[in-house]
Amino acid sequence: MDRLLFGDNQFFGVNHMSEERARAQAMRFQNLDAVMNVLDTAYDEGIRTFMCTTHDRIAEVAQRVRKDSDRYADFVFYPCMPYAHKYANAVTDYGMLGVLKKFLPDESLLSATLRGGKAFARKDIESVITMLVDAEMSMFEGLRTPVVFLQNVVVDLLLGLGFDEAFAVFARHVEQRYGAEPGFITMNLPRLLDTLDRVGVANPIVCSSINKLGFRMCGGVEAYRTVLEEREFRAIAMSVYASGAIPPREAFEWISGFPRIQSVVFGASSGANIRGTRDVASATFTSPAA
């Protein structure tokens, strides 16, 4: 994994601090060209990994990258699935079961079970999970996706429920079908590491809010410090600026104190900000000792 990964919140009007800023970004990035301009800038500055939600618009980015394989020879996607609002909004329209039927490419298995009113077998649930993953992955066909992530809303929902086996099913499928490593995004890092241990996902890639302020670090900064020092896993830090509350240098200097943090994912909308983060990172967040 690269030290710096480029995130996509800014392209979709996601801003933890201000609705106004979020809307301004949504307007600015309405056209794909505006998105591609920023991605090109990042790529040309040496940031080659795009960690992105499986939003419909990312399919358009994927298409551009696929079409210009010379220009984007080193371009890497880290898909994060699913784009949760797509499913959440659909639940309101179709109900829980309706959503599964709508999003499954091959609904034969599910609807047969439903029509028959039979109980679900474990293998049925496994195939529902794998079919949903395949549906989300189809937009990246022919592109490099060495790590595939499960989004935090889904990870944390399953984690809370104790639906542990879903993590193992996801990990197995991503490895076998896509030759990729499974990744997990969470707001509850210490708890998730325990669960992944239990279901046998070894040395996992886990992306989580990690910042000096303790913003969105559930379990507390101390618990995070402990797992970052003691547990075997590959950490990706997000929200390192805590939504702008921590100045870049201070943020990265703090992150550098944890050798298990292999990468930082960040979002930016301008060349100046991309270069700013890259320069601070190359000064403070150098290659891990190990």
Add this chain to the structure above:
Amino acid sequence: MVRLAVVGIGKMGLSHLSILRQHPDVQSVAMCDSSGFVLDVLGKYTGLTSYRDYDRMLREEPLDGVVIATPTKAHFPMVRSAIEHGVNVFCEKPLTLSANQSMELAELARRSGLRTQVGYHNRFVAAFAEAKRLLELGAIGEVKHALAEAYGPVVLRAKASTWRGRRAEGGGALYDYAAHPLDLLTWYLGEPSAVSGTVLGNIFSVETEDEVYATLHYPKASAQLSVNWSDESYRKMSTKITLTGTLGRITVDRQECQVYLREQAICPSGYQHGWNVRYTTDLTDQVWFYVRGEEYSAELDYFVRSVAGNLRAGEPAERNSFTSAAVTDRVIERLVGDAALPTTPVSGPVALPGPRRQQEPASRVRQLRSRMQDRWQRRRQTA
């Protein structure tokens, strides 16, 4: 340690179940739903105890509290039944579909001494709570007006296959969306004395409304409600309240609390005259487990601790109680009634207030016209 059950395993129910199962003071969580499919899958993979029959669960499962997240129509009988079994209740919003039923439940809860709470999660959003604190400090003086808005992308085409598209079951933008800003208004300004000008319009829905506009009247203030759940220019539900007072203005949403204070205002600690912005990221307290927003964890944490008798010193004895939710339900009911009242036509006779109304409308119009002509003539002469 408390023993709980979540009833209704839909979008909210699943999220509540997930959060509660990780709470350190929760000993066990059972689940109850009419759909065998959901219980079957969850039961198999999570080992949670499940019931398809709510009454059987209340009889058989030892419970300290239930969390009810069924379609709104089912709230009243379920809540009543839980109270009769001596079980504390957290109920999703709105409490019921009738003000009388909500007041009846509030009264039942009061007499039983049980803990009750309604899922108006915005009151647990740090930015909205900061606005409440500022109002109590009198930072913006006397509130003269409030604008309460909620927009989002829920119904974007004509289709109503779930209960949310049917008013009789508690669907529609009024119950589902407008209830949130209305509850915040209740929190900030108390109960309105009257409502007027209610519009329940539809954009896509056939069986219910997609937009709600109304005026609410308070003894010393007025408020405008503007709600539309068929607006996909908002990525997700967005609720915003603007409070205009004699000494300043507050505009608050989930993310931030923007405050303008006039020169004459007495600034609360940390605030200055002119503009101030407080971000939720700074104001929010850490939660023990996060699924999709600190407020959902915080509201359930409050319920669990109040059932367990573990409220902290200085913490309010009740938050989002049935009594306050019943006020919001009463306002909702009044809006439905108001929407059916006749409006004032623009064409035709002019209705004027006061004793002059007795005059023949036509002669009144003539009188007004001649007065205007006089005025114009005088103006021309002075020019």
